[in-house]
Amino acid sequence: MDKILGGSQEDGIGFWNIFWRPLLSKSGEKAGRLIGFSFRGTKIISFQVYYKFRIVDLDAKYLRNWDSMNKKSVIILDIDPIYLLKGRSVYDESGKKIGRVVKVDQVGYYNEFDSLFVKNRFFLPSIQISKNKISVLKKNILLNSSVK
Template sequence: MFSRKIAVLSTKFENLDGLPTARKYLGRKVFSTSGLFVGKVNDLVFKHNALAGVIVSGRYRIFVDKEYFSSDTDDAIMLSIDPILFIIGKQVFDVEGRKLGKVVGLEKGTADNSFGSLLVRKNIISKVKKIPRSHISICKENIILSKAYP
């Protein structure tokens, strides 16, 4: 209400109406495409003077590229993906209802939102099993494998 008027010194802009500032992004909630609360915007990342993405702090501290933004309002940022990091910790069941363990890691070659295999372990002393992505039938609250898994 009592904010000082901003004087504009620019060859491109006459005023700042409708132009978001960094402060509006900070603290904004970020939700995944399925409505999972990813975290809050903690920092902004720029490349060539343009916004490249945001750093989100929540259960994990993640850099999310702007390409994954589905919508961007004053209230929240909606992503077009479910960050695969949130798969870690999920339980894995096969189609027979057998509990294979928990996801302890992901095998991925690139930084994008995809993975090749799940690393699953039943308990602290058991060996880590590698389960290819193609064997996953359902990946929501937990993971249920398809009939293809031996």
């Protein structure tokens, strides 16, 4: 904790050196900017990411390169964060477009989700799709069953 909060380079990582640094996901997609940490005693338990006008908490174990924090480089994550699923298109098993993801139910600080909420039009109600109905999570989301 002292390494991050201390501002001098001799002590280690200064907070202002890593504040607002860009993050890249495992696949190379822009994942936001680092804006803060959460501590439990002297241990870092999570970090906050600013992405598309919202703040997301992720577990600290997902940061790949702690050693390069004091350099002027991007920070790489070990995962593809689930908040990047928002805005992706969702298709059922027959190829019919259901809509776009508008909300992701994240489980704690972990990179897991319970369900996705999908809307076809902004004035229609959203459809909740559980994790077990999803077969492919790439640039598009494919389901293994049809949704009514």
